[in-house]
Amino acid sequence: MPSMSSLKKDYPWIQLPLIVCPPMLPVATGELAAAVSAAQGIGFIGLGNNIDALDSQLSLAAEHLRTTHKQAGIKTHPDILPVGVGFLNWGVNLEDAVPAIKKHVPAAIWLFGAARENMASLYASWITRVHAETEGRTKVWVQVGCVADALRMTADMPDPSSRPDVLVLQGADAGGHGLKNGAGIITLLPEVRDTLAERGVDVPLVAAGGIVDGRGVAAALCLGADGVAMGTRFLACSQTAITKGYQDELLRARDGGQSTVRTTVYDRLRGYVEWPGEYDGRGMVNQSYVDEQAGMDDGENKRLYEAEKLRGDAGWGVRGRMTSYAGTGVGLVRSVEKAEDILCKAREAARKLVKCD
Known part of the structure; x- marks a missing residue:
């Protein structure tokens, strides 16, 4: 070529x-x-x-x-x-x-x-x-x-x-x-x-x-x-x-098409609102995303996210609120x-x- x-x-x-x-x-x-x-x-x-x-x-x-x-x-x-x-x-x-x-x-x-x-x-x-x-x-x-x-x-x-x-x-x-x-x-x-x-x-x-x-x-x-x-x-x-919490979550995740999602909620919670409208981000599903889908407003979700930051590595994972960006191939990372x-x-x-x- x-x-x-x-x-x-x-x-x-x-x-x-x-x-x-x-x-x-x-x-x-x-x-x-x-x-x-x-x-x-x-x-x-x-x-x-x-x-x-x-x-x-x-x-x-x-x-x-x-x-x-x-x-x-x-x-x-x-x-x-x-x-x-x-x-x-x-x-x-x-x-x-x-x-x-x-x-x-x-x-x-x-x-x-x-x-x-x-x-x-x-x-x-x-x-x-x-x-x-x-x-x-x-x-x-x-x-x-x-x-x-x-x-x-x-x-x-x-x-x-x-x-x-x-x-x-x-x-x-x-x-x-x-x-x-x-x-x-x-x-x-x-x-x-x-x-x-x-x-x-x-x-x-x-x-x-x-x-x-x-x-x-x-x-x-x-x-x-x-x-x-x-x-x-x-x-x-x-x-x-x-962080160790982020990396541990990468190793835990399987079935990347289901365990990750495209969304803008992680940007909104972290204050990254300048992205042009045609973009979003793929990250691992966590409690912030689940709550947003259930109708929680961004103000309450952001309050919980800020509190979660104080938990260190324990703030990551499906029940956590820290953002773990990853692609659908994450299930192959062992x-x-x-x-x-x-x-x-x-x-x-x-x-x-x-x-x-």
């Missing part, structure tokens, strides 16, 4: 098939990103709109690559930090982000969360500026969740130079935030691939949503992906900045492992099923 070859060219340290840890806020830190990249994937730092932490988290990733993962000896282009960083574009300012991006030159940035009505113009401004400030060394990834948005960011862009370098296709099985109305990658991915080909667009496609092991990686490749992102699986990782072990096992299992070179 030409697009897969371009990924290898832009990120020379990776092994195929490419496996990515997405920028999960706030658990994907510089430590986790460095571990994933050192294992020949690409790790992304999840900052959301917390620009104050951008410089320190990129510095943390660089330090881990110099020390903890020095033996990995990953090969990259000169003056590029081989990790990525993700932003939520409903709440972050480009001008605030540029200084740290220019200073550290991360291999990629990941854009997500813009309202549909200004998505193309907003992302184009980031793409053009980041390419200019880093002389094209920092690539720009854009996450979308439907065919129309994939076209909006590629074939329908009037200036080809403002198109993303990589398109992340997030299916409805994904944990965390995404489109309220969407398809799983089993239909979304091939339809986007075919539609872009009809329009003469060849851009690397990274599949996200429901992929937790080598079987899922191989399936995504067969559907037309050039790489995959595994979010929920990396939540059960020793380098992830996650153990906490190092990031490098998770990645290498999935990659090798996929390579036994499909040809990746």
Whole structure:
């Protein structure tokens, strides 16, 4: 695949098939990103709109690559930090982000969360500026969740130079935030691939949503992906900045299509009300959701949520109220492992099923 070859060219340290840890806020830190990249994937730092932490988290990733993962000896282009960083574009300012991006030159940035009505113009401004400030060394990834948005960011862009370098296709099985109305990658991915080909667009496609092991990686490749992102699986990782209660709940959960749900109640209770209307989030069913469905108003639900925060790890779980974002693949997550072990096992299992070179 030409697009897969371009990924290898832009990120020379990776092994195929490419496996990515997405920028999960706030658990994907510089430590986790460095571990994933050192294992020949690409790790992304999840900052959301917390620009104050951008410089320190990129510095943390660089330090881990110099020390903890020095033996990995990953090969990259000169003056590029081989990790990525993700932003939520409903709440972050480009001008605030540029200084740290220019200073550290991360291999990629990941854009997500813009309202549909200004998505193309907003992302184009980031793409053009980041390419200019880093002389094209920092690539720009854009996450979308439907065919129309994939076209909006590629074939329908009037200036080809403002198109993303990589398109992340997030299916409805994904944990965390995404489109309220969407398809799983089993239909979304091939339809986007075919539609872009009809329009003469060849851009690397990274599949996200429901992929937790080598079987899922191989399936995504067969559907037309050039790489995959595994979010929920990396939540059960020793380098992830996650509470024990949250991680225990990940290991307990089964039957992910039933134990997780798409909703906005978790955002409302936590005060994250700036998300554009087309988005919601997939998380594990808990008492806050059950009570909301039974008619409890947000004021009382929020009061109970705030009280639950004082219980620490006991506040997680089906009877708890702390938010546990996870995808439908959570039922396949059975153990906490190092990031490098998770990645290498999935990659090798996929390579036994499909040809990746």
